[in-house]
Amino acid sequence: MTFAATILTLYPEMFPGPLGVSLAGRALAEGRWSCEAVNIRDSATDKHRSVDDTPAGGGAGMVLRADVVAAALDAAADGRPVVALTPRGAPLTQARVRSLASGPGVTLLCGRFEGFDERLFDARAIEQVSIGDYVLSGGEMGALALLDACIRLLPGVMGATSSGVDESFETGLLEYPHYTRPAEWEGRAIPEVLRSGDHARIAAWRKQQAETDTRLRRPDLWERHEGARVQSPSGAQAKKDDR
Template sequence: MSFAATILTLYPEMFPGPLGVSLAGRALREGKWRCDPVQIRDFATDRHRSVDDTPAGGGAGMVMRADVLAAALDSVADARPVLAMTPRGAPLTQERVRGLARGAGVTILCGRFEGIDERLFEARAIEQVSVGDYVLSGGEMAALVLLDACIRLLPGVMGAASSGDDESFETGLLEYPQYTRPATWEGRTIPEVLRSGDHARIAAWRKAMAETDTRLRRPDLWERHEGVRVPSPSGARRHDGNE
């Protein structure tokens, strides 16, 4: 059974988009996953096909209507988890991605405008998810990020089953630095340990570099990894969004 992705959106033409090329595109053509965009506007009931209205209490912008979104969601309801892409959601993690990739698929609701009527989240079982501490024009780009993260973990998509084991976040750390030929470039040489052929030394170096880079670049990850509070090093660059 393939991984099924149903995307509720005002812009179904955005899918599969970039997921139609490279590894994800090949997996789509091979039937390893399925992409089913659904036009939310099809569930509007007035002659203007309205999906939004002015905010209760006043304010700028428009808010997506709960009744229209509920009708769209109910039309595709099944046992798959329903996620809404919103900056108010819980941060997406590699652990959550792995959990989703092990399942039968996901239904994704893409918000637009000022957001979604809160009553929808009270009335339906919807997991709110954020891909970073920044605001996008809509949930579609965030949905593409989430789906790409899931699809690459599906069996047979990356090739070798171990391809993703040492990547950033898989062990709670950032990935160690990578190098390849030429051995010397612009006066910079690949670290000697990586040219030594000593697998034990290489493994130890990679572990040490992963720990050092995580501590310096992402002290928040390092704190969770170590279970203790570590002060941010002076001048360390912190990432609050996605790299």
């Protein structure tokens, strides 16, 4: 099954963009996924091909019209999940990426200007997603990020089947730090445990490093991880035994 991506955008020339090279580009050439960029402006009905208008109630900027965007979406609809890239959306997670990657594909809506007329989300089944707490010029960069995250998980895209498992966010933690040759660089040596050949010690060290880095760098992730651990049967027992 080919993972099909349809992107509704005012700038179709931005796709596949960087997804046309490296792993994603090779997978595209091999037919593991497909990419169709649709210009929202093609669904406009006036002679100026208008897609936006001034905000109701006043204010700066322009707003994407619900009627035009809905027409573009309806023309592209084929049963796949529809995701709008917007800073007002829920944070994109690795779990959601993995869920999307396991399906038939996704239709992506790329916002511009001040965003979408809210009635669009009332009238159509659209999942709103954000890739971070910052604002970009449009949803295209978010769409590229989401697609890259999905494509690398498709069967046969990454060289090793384990490459996508032992990574940041897959277990609720940041990934442990990595090292490679030379063994010493600018007076800094690879940690001895990684050169020991003792796989049990290495696994324990990596787990400890992942937990420490997550606790210090992403306390929000650590809190969720600890909450999930305590709620699990084994975690609850461990908590009881600690007392």
